[in-house]
Amino acid sequence: MLRKFLGGTALALATAIAPMSASAEGHYDGVTVNILTRPGPVIAGRMVERGEEFKAMTGAEIRVAEVPFAEIFQKLLTDWATGTNSVDVGVFASGWGVELVAGGLVENLDPYIAADDKIDLQDIAPYFRDFNQKVEGSTYFITIDGDFQMMYYRTDVFADAGLEPPKTWEEYLEVGAKIHGMDMNDDGEPDFGSCTFMKRNAQSYFAIQSVAASMVQSKGTGEGLYFDPATMKPKVNNDAWKKAFEVFKASVAFNPPDVLNHDIGDTRSLALAGRCGMVIDWGDIGPLSIEDGSQIKDKVGAIIMPGSTEVLNVETGKLEACEASNCPHAVDGVNFAPFAAFGGWTGAVSATLDDQKKQAAYDFLSYMNQAEQSNVDVTMGWTGYNPYRNSQLEDTTAWVEAGFSEASAENYLSAIKESLNHPNMASDFRIPGAQQYTGVVLDRELARYLAGEITVDQALANIEEGWEEITDDFGREDQAKIYSLSLGITN
Amino acid sequence: MNEWLDKHMGRLFLAPAVTLILVFSIFPLVASLIMAFARIRFSAGGFKVRFVGWRNFEKQFFGSEQFHLIGTFTQISLLGWIFGLSVTAALLWWIWGYVRRHFTWFGFVGRLITLAMGLGITWLFAGTLLSGNLFGTIGTTLFYVLVGCAIQFVIGTALAYACSKNIRGKTAFRVIFFVPMMITPIGVGYIFRMMADTTKGPFSNVWQWVGLGDFSWAADPWAARIFIVIADSWQWIPFVFIMMLAAFESVSRDLTEAAELDGAGPWQSFREITWPHVLPIAATVMLIRAIEAFKIVDLPNIMTSGGPGIATESVSLQAYYAWRALDLGSASAIAYILLFVTVVICVSFFNLVVLARVRKQP
Numbered sequence: 018m019l020r021k022f023l024g025g026t027a028l029a030l031a032t033a034i035a036p037m038s039a040s041a042e043g044h045y046d047g048v049t050v051n052i053l054t055r056p057g058p059v060i061a062g063r064m065v066e067r068g069e070e071f072k073a074m075t076g077a078e079i080r081v082a083e084v085p086f087a088e089i090f091q092k093l094l095t096d097w098a099t100g101t102n103s104v105d106v107g108v109f110a111s112g113w114g115v116e117l118v119a120g121g122l123v124e125n126l127d128p129y130i131a132a133d134d135k136i137d138l139q140d141i142a143p144y145f146r147d148f149n150q151k152v153e154g155s156t157y158f159i160t161i162d163g164d165f166q167m168m169y170y171r172t173d174v175f176a177d178a179g180l181e182p183p184k185t186w187e188e189y190l191e192v193g194a195k196i197h198g199m200d201m202n203d204d205g206e207p208d209f210g211s212c213t214f215m216k217r218n219a220q221s222y223f224a225i226q227s228v229a230a231s232m233v234q235s236k237g238t239g240e241g242l243y244f245d246p247a248t249m250k251p252k253v254n255n256d257a258w259k260k261a262f263e264v265f266k267a268s269v270a271f272n273p274p275d276v277l278n279h280d281i282g283d284t285r286s287l288a289l290a291g292r293c294g295m296v297i298d299w300g301d302i303g304p305l306s307i308e309d310g311s312q313i314k315d316k317v318g319a320i321i322m323p324g325s326t327e328v329l330n331v332e333t334g335k336l337e338a339c340e341a342s343n344c345p346h347a348v349d350g351v352n353f354a355p356f357a358a359f360g361g362w363t364g365a366v367s368a369t370l371d372d373q374k375k376q377a378a379y380d381f382l383s384y385m386n387q388a389e390q391s392n393v394d395v396t397m398g399w400t401g402y403n404p405y406r407n408s409q410l411e412d413t414t415a416w417v418e419a420g421f422s423e424a425s426a427e428n429y430l431s432a433i434k435e436s437l438n439h440p441n442m443a444s445d446f447r448i449p450g451a452q453q454y455t456g457v458v459l460d461r462e463l464a465r466y467l468a469g470e471i472t473v474d475q476a477l478a479n480i481e482e483g484w485e486e487i488t489d490d491f492g493r494e495d496q497a498k499i500y501s502l503s504l505g506i507t508n
Numbered sequence: 509m510n511e512w513l514d515k516h517m518g519r520l521f522l523a524p525a526v527t528l529i530l531v532f533s534i535f536p537l538v539a540s541l542i543m544a545f546a547r548i549r550f551s552a553g554g555f556k557v558r559f560v561g562w563r564n565f566e567k568q569f570f571g572s573e574q575f576h577l578i579g580t581f582t583q584i585s586l587l588g589w590i591f592g593l594s595v596t597a598a599l600l601w602w603i604w605g606y607v608r609r610h611f612t613w614f615g616f617v618g619r620l621i622t623l624a625m626g627l628g629i630t631w632l633f634a635g636t637l638l639s640g641n642l643f644g645t646i647g648t649t650l651f652y653v654l655v656g657c658a659i660q661f662v663i664g665t666a667l668a669y670a671c672s673k674n675i676r677g678k679t680a681f682r683v684i685f686f687v688p689m690m691i692t693p694i695g696v697g698y699i700f701r702m703m704a705d706t707t708k709g710p711f712s713n714v715w716q717w718v719g720l721g722d723f724s725w726a727a728d729p730w731a732a733r734i735f736i737v738i739a740d741s742w743q744w745i746p747f748v749f750i751m752m753l754a755a756f757e758s759v760s761r762d763l764t765e766a767a768e769l770d771g772a773g774p775w776q777s778f779r780e781i782t783w784p785h786v787l788p789i790a791a792t793v794m795l796i797r798a799i800e801a802f803k804i805v806d807l808p809n810i811m812t813s814g815g816p817g818i819a820t821e822s823v824s825l826q827a828y829y830a831w832r833a834l835d836l837g838s839a840s841a842i843a844y845i846l847l848f849v850t851v852v853i854c855v856s857f858f859n860l861v862v863l864a865r866v867r868k869q870p
Binding site: 217461470 | 705
């Protein structure tokens with residue numbers, strides 16, 4: 018008994034002393050970095066774990082505070098603007114950060130990157146490195162998650178039905194209707210052609226942009242989805258967005274009956290339970306499909322978002338057939354425009370910190386971003402991290418070790434590569450007020466249209482009016498300047 | 509010194525409480541009033557305030573947010589005209605009666621405010637609900653208040669009356685009936701959302717079995733509103749129950765027994781003795797519930813996020829969404845509109861209905 022007690026005590030002491038010894042060598046002893054992000058385990062959970070490692074290496078304590086997704090930006094902005102400064106690092110969508118940069122609240126990370134020999138910036142995919150992390154040519158954000166939407170489909174269901182995955186949104190409607198009602202998980206119950214998040218105040222406004230992108234943008238990333246850069250006149254009240262809205266609403270017919278109340282948690286749980294023939298989602302479905310309890314392991318194919326054979330003529334507001342002149346990036350007459358929805362979770366350092374804390378905060382973000390850590394983290398579905406480095410896409414070893422079959426890993430990574438390197442990738446909003454433009458106005462009018470409260474024409478007219486109001490509120494000239502800058506860099 | 513202390517001791521004792529009220533109640537009220545007339549932008553070192561006059565309010569009533577707050581107006585249907593004109597005539601007759609019988613300027617101004625609110629709400633419903641148009645968050649909130657409070661009052665009072673009698677296990681009933689009120693509204697929202705999920709909720713097989721597997725309450729505006737009222741009632745019936753139980757138990761048994769001896773039946777005894785006795789408490793309970801119900805935000809936020817469309821969005825939720833998008837000016841303006849509506853309706857209810865009934869009692 019005594020021996021057990023002594024043994025246990027020694028073990029406890031050793032456990033307690035070990036990190037202390039490690040931290041005693043750390044150059045950030047006594048430094049605490051407070052991070053604000055969304056609730057875990059997604060995104061936040063892995064930061065907590067990596068934070069422990071970072072503390073053991075450097076002595077810096079990493080504290081991760083979690084707030085509801087919808088309140089992250091508001092809390093961060095008020096904390097930094099009012100000088101409360103209880104947060105040292107914000108982890109959020111890079112698109113939101115333009116407003117923080119405009120307010121002088123975020124540290125320019127160029128000098129830190131210049132002195133960092135571990136971050137290997139050239140390994141980060143061009144879209145994230147040159148666009149997502151930067152504002153006006155300077156790097157203000159460090160990517161820890163690469164986000165854009167793709168389409169997933171059930172390979173077994175499509176094979177049984179003799180169908181090919183959809184290349185256009187018309188084909189998406191056709192195959193969705195055909196497979197709707199099939200029993201896809203052998204439970205004797207009819208399942209759904211597609212599962213899409215359509216709940217208001219959730220993620221539906223991202224999904225509609227994924228549908229609209231290939232109809233609105235055809236001349237490359239620099240063309241942009243939202244405004245005429247010179248006048249900031251919204252290019253939303255036109256036939257392209259109208260068709261996108263109509264396609265989105267038509268897909269309700271082969272979605273679950275309560276799809277209007279489904280957010281991403283609902284659609285993912287249905288997909289993993291094997292109840293969805295197709296899913297519009299970020300990169301997470303791939304790693305989630307191999308986790309315990311998944312009914313769809315090795316049954317999921319990933320493809321670039323469907324495209325359109327017609328694209329917007331901005332002058333007339335009408336759709337025109339895709340030709341070489343108006344669709345320079347089309348493949349077989351189909352214009353694709355994978356949408357960088359949300360842009361990924363990125364870290365920004367408060368400009369008000371002292372130098373040591375700034376360096377510690379940057380070092381932690383760099384540690385999260387470095388290939389040695391991130392190449393492992395992106396293979397685990399629960400982390401919520403999706404690939405953004407070339408090295409994460411080129412080698413399937415880590416993915417197979419994580420549980421993918423070789424074929425699944427190759428399929429998944431090739432769909433990501435196709436999207437990520439697409440010259441017509443559509444960027445999310447990256448101007449001040451981004452949340453108001455999409456998260457409030459676009460989201461609300463889409464929800465009203467889906468609920469049958471208003472017609473598509475009324476919805477688009479309301480969005481145009483709402484966007485104009487927001488632009489005027491923030492200052493048209495300032496917005497035009499930032500919007501133009503945000504479109505200046507293309508893949 | 510001692511003399512000075514003696515003289516000012518009262519004020520000194522009050523000072524901490526007054527300071528707290530000023531800091532935590534009056535200051536936010538004034539600050540939000542200022543915000544309601546401004547546009548606010550956060551930037552390094554603080555925020556920039558730009559005064560815009562009544563624009564935040566104008567936007568809600570006549571601008572791009574009109575459909576959101578008060579509804580969509582096209583043309584008023586025949587039913588809407590009949591309803592609107594009838595209620596308008598009744599309200600004008602009521603105020604004319606007041607002017608003729610016992611006119612005071614103070615009472616007249618108060619009634620004019622009530623009249624304006626009554627006419628506004630009447631024509632709001634006439635122009636939206638009764639004319640096939642969509643109503644906005646004010647209409648939805650009034651639905652939650654009127655229908656929700658009525659259900660809660662009837663069921664809560666009935667349960668309280670039953671438990672005030674000598675029935676077996678009434679202590680257990682009291683505890684059981686009281687539990688829902690102790691659960692956080694967010695928890696209640698999630699519980700009801702799960703229970704009503706026809707696709708993958710714990711009762712999805714039951715929904716399938718009763719033939720409602722393909723029905724989505726969340727996609728139907730009225731079903732969604734009713735479901736929220738049910739969840740709200742489930743949570744707040746205990747409040748009415750516990751207050752009314754105390755009221756019923758305070759009625760003197762001597763009176764009811766004397767009435768029984770005089771040959772009064774249970775209904776007559778309730779109507780003539782118990783009800784007049786508990787009426788002031790019942791009115792107060794309803795007033796408190798109505799004030800709370802006007803502020804409903806958690807349940808529609810959790811259960812439907814205000815959807816489908818804006819069908820279940822309350823005024824408080826509208827203000828919250830505006831605040832979340834950092835549109836602090838609009839959020840404050842909406843909050844003040846709600847404050848005005850709540851105060852006018854509740855004060856009118858108390859003065860014109862409750863006090864009038866209480867004064868009539870012998």
